[in-house]
Amino acid sequence: MEYDAIILGGGAAGLYCAMHAGRRGKRVLVLERGEKVGKKILISGGGRCNFTNRHTRPEAYLSSNRHFAKSALARHTAQDFIDLVDRHGIAWHEKTLGQLFCDGSARQIVAMLVEECEAAGVKIATGQDVETVEHSDGRYSITSATRTDTAPALVIATGGPSIPKMGASDFAYRLARQFGLKIVEPRPALVPLTLGGEDVLFRDLSGISADVAATANKTTFREAALFTHRGLSGPAILQVSSYWRNGDGVTVDFFPDEKPGWLVAHKHEAPRTAFMSVLRERLPERLAGTLAERLEIAGELGSQTDKALRQAEARLAAWHFMPNGSEGYAKAEVTAGGIACGELSSQTMEARAVPGLYAIGEAVDVTGWLGGYNFQWAWSSGWAAAQAI
Known part of the structure; x- marks a missing residue:
């Protein structure tokens, strides 16, 4: 069969690109490896799909080219998707x-995208494991076990290798390399971090969370951190994990609302207050106990020197953890890195050196923060490519 565009991948970016290209009168085919489209949409946001974020802005994205996402995000905004x-x-x-979530189910978003594709005349073929991709005479020929299709435009929308149990793979990178496109080394992002060494003690706090400010490589997020049986998780940790690299430390401020000198001031106001009681006022009891034990401070505040309390303040404001790794692609919500932005037009998402080849969504070296930003990149980049096909 011949089409105007073939889109590889029936996820968020692929379906959105297909519906907009179809609306423009293009004959579009979506080839999806799985038996159903939108699998990762269905599990997102606890099954309610955190489909965008009102505060979407270029600064909320990691990329080797910090300017690359600006064009697509500005031309197709969170409000455009909200309107749909x-x-x-x-x-x-x-x-x-x-963060915006469905009141009901993520299935509503998938159904909406499929309905829009059908209305635009888009053909969706599932269960299609692509075997070969060839390019000659200005046309791409895609062969799977059951079919061969051709088109002058090919869109890579197969995402990254995060959450392999959902069918994710590195197919996008292999295909990009086939056409000579450079890849920024991919790595798990928005992923729990694991602890070893002296930090193993904190694994005993599994299930306990606290509102903190977490920092990795000078980037800080103020949200909840969760201790797990393997290490650290929760929104604050997932956020900084995208900036973390093996060998780096992570610092956690357990009292982000307190200013330097707060413990000393507390001592002068209520010297008979137990140090543990002060920690327990703001933190879960088991966490407070573990921190007090590691600080080696016991008894009343009045029995401590001002110097010792200032040292405790400093440690609590920048508690150093040294993760020994992450939980990898199996638990990563997204993949950082991917097809290098320098290979693509930020206006159209088309490969500069390979006419008719496009890359969108997670396959590209653009990674958003937690909270709907990655879905918005899928919508914006998919729309941008659809306008150029």
């Missing part, structure tokens, strides 16, 4: 930090 959701009558709500 509203037209389909999908109820939604806003949680913290601009």
Whole structure:
């Protein structure tokens, strides 16, 4: 069969690109390896799909080219996607930090995208494990076990290798290399970190969370951190994990609202207050106990020198953890790195040196923060490519 565009990958970016290209009168085919489209959409946001973020902005994305995402994000915004959701009558709500979720189910987003594709005349073929991709005479020929299709435009929308149990793989990178495109080394992002060595003690706090400010490589996020049986997780840790590299430390401020001198001031105001009681006022008891034990401070505040309390303040404000790794692609929400932005036009997402070849979504070296940013990149980049096909 001949089409105007073939899109590899029936995830968020692929389906969105297909519907917009179809609306423009293009004959579009989506080839999806799995038996169903939108698998990662369905598990996102606890099954309610955190489909965008009101505060979407270029600064919320990691990339080897910090300017690359600006064009697509500016031309197709979070409000554009919200308007589509509203037209389909999908109820939604806003949680913290601009995160938007379906009131009902992520299935509503998948159904909306499929319905839009059908209305635009898009053909979706599932269960298609691509065997070969060839390019000659200005056309791409895609062969799977059951079919061969051709088109002058080919869109790589197969994502990265995060969450392999959902069918994720490095196919996008292999295909990009086939056409001579450079790859920024991929790595797990938005992923729990593991602890070893002296930090193993904190694994005993599995299930305990606290509101903290976590920092990695000079980038700080103020959200909850969660101790697990393997190490550290929770929104604050997932956020900084995208900036963390093997061999780096992570610092956690357990009292982000306190200013230097707060423990000394507390001592002068209530010297008979136990140090543990002060920690317990703000932290879960088991966490407070572990921190007090590591600080080797016991008894009343009045029995401590001001110097000792200032040292405790400093340690609590920048508690140093040395992760020995992460939980890898199996638990990573997204993949950082990918097809190098320098290979692509930021306006159209087309490869500069390979006419008709496009890359969108997670396959590209653009990675958003936790909280709907990666979905918005899928929508914006998919829309940008659709306008150029």
